[in-house]
Amino acid sequence: MEKSLLVIHGPNLNLLGSREPEIYGAATMAEINARITERAAAAGFQVDCRQSNHEGEIVDLLQRAAGSRTAVILNPAAYTHTSIAIRDAIAAIEVPVIEVHLSQISGREAFRQQSLTAPVCAGMISGFGWRSYLLAVEAAAMLARS
Amino acid sequence: MEKSLLVIHGPNLNLLGSREPEIYGAATMAEINARITERAAAAGFQVDCRQSNHEGEIVDLLQRAAGSRTAVILNPAAYTHTSIAIRDAIAAIEVPVIEVHLSQISGREAFRQQSLTAPVCAGMISGFGWRSYLLAVEAAAMLARS
């Protein structure tokens, strides 16, 4: 199988750039996707970038990644804190999933401090803004080499 | 832009009239929509009434309201208490969102007493049955005048 990454952006991340930029930064999702694709190419990965506001759709995407992707980079956004379904999907598939957050969730509202998904991910990178995604590409490359 | 309202009914509100009428009243969703439309017309608003059982669809609807609606009237129903995704969508858009409940949620089961969405809404009206919606139309009119 060719080396391939699936990037999943969770709910409301399609509004990046205009949505509370003091928290989430000024880069749009399209710009971030371009930077991810460039970095991934340098590391020998094909990339597919998807966004969904639907919990069930993210579960579907994760299930379909099994057997076809080297790794998944997932920013579950709001579903980080509420979705056992996404957690179960991550635990059910073999593909390593790398959790990514733009902000430091542990420093925000109480209901945003716990990640239901992190315990079943291969690792987590948070707080570096859009750079978190690039570090996740780097992490995927390291995992693929090991 | 013409004055326009989006009314979003959350999960199971399409069953109004037959669903636990001692709590939710005997009026059907169609009847309530008719009364909303009448009242809104009197206040100079076009109205679009939508219902969805899907959290992600409600997020989609809210995102699309940005730039095209004067205000949104939202009864998040069950998602009031569990959806950070809807909360984030409300916070991300400029349009004022008015939260509406048929019953007094603070007097019901423990898991129904906290509203995740209320803190980012322009205001909340609850407990007046279907009249809560009409008061929300009134509130939207007041906000539009200010």
Added chain:
Amino acid sequence: MEKSLLVIHGPNLNLLGSREPEIYGAATMAEINARITERAAAAGFQVDCRQSNHEGEIVDLLQRAAGSRTAVILNPAAYTHTSIAIRDAIAAIEVPVIEVHLSQISGREAFRQQSLTAPVCAGMISGFGWRSYLLAVEAAAMLARS
């Protein structure tokens, strides 16, 4: 009995206008009372506006409203979160009580997020600033018609 409203402003609301205006707005209590009275007159109500910093006095006022008022509009302010006595008074009288808040209490300090009084009120309106009172007048009119 003639149609008549009692408006009760709870503790520290006599300081409106100068008290933390970024939360409570710039209108004074007198100005708000004038707007309430005007709106109520249009709806055919006499209005009596009272303010008290004393929990017991608010209980007294509520008890006296029984039999003499069509409805009560109550902003319990700080007592919203601590007074079982006011809750019991509301539950004990027949007159419908409409709870009003200037700000969205669910988005403030933890000790301000629970309302002890709301579960026994006819309905609640919050977050619209001084307009919350006008919507409550509207609600009282709707209830009187039903």
Added chain:
Amino acid sequence: MEKSLLVIHGPNLNLLGSREPEIYGAATMAEINARITERAAAAGFQVDCRQSNHEGEIVDLLQRAAGSRTAVILNPAAYTHTSIAIRDAIAAIEVPVIEVHLSQISGREAFRQQSLTAPVCAGMISGFGWRSYLLAVEAAAMLARS
């Protein structure tokens, strides 16, 4: 000092008879006071019956009972669960205070299950309706004999 009892009825007990009779019974406060007075007379006590909706007034009454009363019978009603001030007054005076409740508070809403005042009272009698007061008179008589 002649044998003398002070009976203090807390907030909203002046509405007894009409207030939620399925919980509090059909007897009015005046009727209950008459029965207390009769029973107390039989036990050789003068009785003074007072009602107040004001926490501070109940503190005042308790302080004044020091040195002039054989015992106090107190139904703190709503203040049972919220008033440290009344608790402190009971602890500060020498006169024994007997706490009385019409209903079984431990079987009601969560916020009504804890009594802040009971730990500093001479004893508590609850759940017997208006008979709780008569048993308290009996208790005061027993304490006076010991």
Added chain:
Amino acid sequence: MEKSLLVIHGPNLNLLGSREPEIYGAATMAEINARITERAAAAGFQVDCRQSNHEGEIVDLLQRAAGSRTAVILNPAAYTHTSIAIRDAIAAIEVPVIEVHLSQISGREAFRQQSLTAPVCAGMISGFGWRSYLLAVEAAAMLARS
């Protein structure tokens, strides 16, 4: 059926007199039973006094009281706070059960502050030492008259 009382002393109450007398007093269980019997006789009741350290035995005793006793006076002692089985037995039988405590349980260790049994009893009397039992006899007499 003749008027008859069952008095049940819960675990460790057979040690009264020697067990932590600063909390429970100097009277032995036998002495207290004698005083109960005397008072009950004056009120026209036969009395049967029982003590058990076994939760199941107390359930058995309560079940057997159905149909043969006018009322039960129960000091559940340690089982007050842990026994749903005793609670269910009280709720299952028709006979009124009066809960009695020597001390004010609400002022003691955290694990002794909640009574599982009180919500299903006819009433509770606590804090008057051995006199709590005599007041319970009085209460039983009142209930029998009503």
Added chain:
Amino acid sequence: MEKSLLVIHGPNLNLLGSREPEIYGAATMAEINARITERAAAAGFQVDCRQSNHEGEIVDLLQRAAGSRTAVILNPAAYTHTSIAIRDAIAAIEVPVIEVHLSQISGREAFRQQSLTAPVCAGMISGFGWRSYLLAVEAAAMLARS
């Protein structure tokens, strides 16, 4: 070893039929035992039905079932929520234990919502009234076949 079932009814289940029939149904324990026996016979099981109000006795019964029974059907009733001793007995023996409840315990009082015993049972069936027992017989038959 012949196929044999032990049915254990926990505390107060001997009162079935008269005890809060709106929750527990109108069938007596004897009638339920008859239906269990009939169903079990059809599935090739001998049945022994026992009831006890004593936690320790239920532990004794479970211990004795080891080596002599194919399965145990246990309704721990009140002890479901408080007995670590019964839990430990179930975990200590090899015989599969099937937990049964007449009502849906998760919808009742807070202290009845957690089952200490369920995690170490082979399975749980709840909410079907006396039919829960028949389904448990069916389950025992399935387990015996596997």
Added chain:
Amino acid sequence: MEKSLLVIHGPNLNLLGSREPEIYGAATMAEINARITERAAAAGFQVDCRQSNHEGEIVDLLQRAAGSRTAVILNPAAYTHTSIAIRDAIAAIEVPVIEVHLSQISGREAFRQQSLTAPVCAGMISGFGWRSYLLAVEAAAMLARS
């Protein structure tokens, strides 16, 4: 109406057989559906088996079952613990819903121990692996006969 069952498998159950088989067993969803269909046919039921990863879709399915199904067998999987929307749908329809779990959820992670849906279901069967579904068919047959 002909006797008909709807079976709803919640999120990730389409992965059964390969997903954590030490917890969920080796049988695939297709195999389980075949066994359900066989058993149901023996009991005179038509069966329709559906799977969805989408909370909203499960709400839709439940709503459509009203008026057309004898009973619903529902394994809400991850949504058991987070979906008030599904709970509300179950409560809103007349059709009895039987909750099913493969594993004993009360013995798993803390966030999996509470079922939001169970209190409004007709009953619950858990812990018997794929046999839980067959017992649910049996339960549906019993309910249909009563």
Added chain:
Amino acid sequence: MEKSLLVIHGPNLNLLGSREPEIYGAATMAEINARITERAAAAGFQVDCRQSNHEGEIVDLLQRAAGSRTAVILNPAAYTHTSIAIRDAIAAIEVPVIEVHLSQISGREAFRQQSLTAPVCAGMISGFGWRSYLLAVEAAAMLARS
């Protein structure tokens, strides 16, 4: 405006000297007031000392201090832990309020360990007995100089 202090003693502090002297000391309120007055005079302050058992009255006193006092020294006593109304009054006025306690409240009963008022005060001094008041005078003098 002349330099002037308002000292407010909360509920039950009028009983100082006789009330639990092992906690609160042997000095009476009158004696403490004399020492405060002497110290304040040395620092160039007029002093007005008030005591009230009424929460509402303390709110009234604080509101009236605005514009007429250099600083307020407040011992809220029991209301420290329960009064949001007093907290709101302190936050609403410009005058600096210095919170004073005779004992170390953080070392007492759980319900006395949290201060609702402290976060909005200029500072807090606790545990030094009546000397806490003199240190507060000193603090007021320092604040007036800055």
Added chain:
Amino acid sequence: MEKSLLVIHGPNLNLLGSREPEIYGAATMAEINARITERAAAAGFQVDCRQSNHEGEIVDLLQRAAGSRTAVILNPAAYTHTSIAIRDAIAAIEVPVIEVHLSQISGREAFRQQSLTAPVCAGMISGFGWRSYLLAVEAAAMLARS
């Protein structure tokens, strides 16, 4: 009085050897009793070893130890965490009670981490398997010498 020890084994300890040996070890209760007796004899103690699954029986045994035993060695097993009755019995008698556990209870399930009985025991020894009992004999000997 001759030097004499009572050893009480709580519920399910009669199954030692076969019950979860990876936690509780392979030694049977009889073997452990033999080792205790040998060690105790060396220290000049007579020993009486008892086991019971009944909470009430353990209370009875403790009460009877008063006046006849030098010390009691108690492994309350499951009752460690739920029995206030056993705690009260220990506190009521003069004989020193030494609490013993085979495993380190603080490292096990949440409901096994708190000991209700330890605070009133003379000391606790845990985690050394059957050697915990021998160390308790040693402790009893030390206490007898002091």
Added chain:
Amino acid sequence: MEKSLLVIHGPNLNLLGSREPEIYGAATMAEINARITERAAAAGFQVDCRQSNHEGEIVDLLQRAAGSRTAVILNPAAYTHTSIAIRDAIAAIEVPVIEVHLSQISGREAFRQQSLTAPVCAGMISGFGWRSYLLAVEAAAMLARS
């Protein structure tokens, strides 16, 4: 023994002046020490000012203060909320310890609201910025006079 004060500054207080000045003020630790020394001299005290980032070192300093200092002024900073070791050291020595905080800790993050050390200190002064230290010198002088 000559009158002598030990001032202990806890972790990170050596960064005062540059560290979050909007919370902690612009004065450096050296400047504050100079003001303390001046004020202490006026009150007849020698002063020794120490700073440490090490919990153990602060325990050492407190132990050495026993017998050689009139009083200790301690700002435990971060260790206020986490160090039982420092609490135990304060409780173990005879020297009175006065706890000092620059800010009002009760108004900050949840983990900063509880002081483990305050209950065993002679008193606490908080919220007056660097003036808190000068008031502590004053308090030490008062305590030395009493």
Added chain:
Amino acid sequence: MEKSLLVIHGPNLNLLGSREPEIYGAATMAEINARITERAAAAGFQVDCRQSNHEGEIVDLLQRAAGSRTAVILNPAAYTHTSIAIRDAIAAIEVPVIEVHLSQISGREAFRQQSLTAPVCAGMISGFGWRSYLLAVEAAAMLARS
């Protein structure tokens, strides 16, 4: 390797004898060390006794014990309840560590009731005063023999 014990006394234990002797006893640390050494010699152990107020130093000591000691006897004192670092050190080394406490920590303040270190120790002995250490020597000897 020769048989050798390391005894580590945690913070403030160097003050034993003078520090709250009603809790910790009158023996000094030097006296206790002498008794430990004597007992250990009898059991064939060399002993090294250390005390430190520094969490990090205790971690260092534990790390150095690996490979050079037969067992460690550790009284973590205040760090029992707060130090994950010491817990991790115990878990990281092979040497068995025996936790010792002078008092029964489960009967003291809430923050002293949980031991973070006990779950990873070989066993715990508490409540026997200085004799706890001698029993720990005995335990070390038993472990060395096994």
Added chain:
Amino acid sequence: MEKSLLVIHGPNLNLLGSREPEIYGAATMAEINARITERAAAAGFQVDCRQSNHEGEIVDLLQRAAGSRTAVILNPAAYTHTSIAIRDAIAAIEVPVIEVHLSQISGREAFRQQSLTAPVCAGMISGFGWRSYLLAVEAAAMLARS
């Protein structure tokens, strides 16, 4: 200033390789340091690697990094969950601090799930074993470029 990194390993990380390798991996701290140094050199950084078991020493190291380092890579290990002092040091200095963990802390024991330090760090990387450090070097390089 030349580009320079400080790497701080918290308590017990000097034992890496031998300490619970199934959690922390087989690489020793020296090996990890070598890999960090190599990667950092490639990115143009000098590196200084330090390890300490002492909370205070880590605070000292962080303070000294101010003004002399481009960034700090910190694995606070056990202190992640207990040290407000380290949190305050990170917040007080200008240098960006990158938090690193070998394992996914959110999936471990409850007391290891919260990070006190993460909210004030520039970002966090966890779960990738020793590769977490290399990703942190990459992150430091990205931050230095921005």
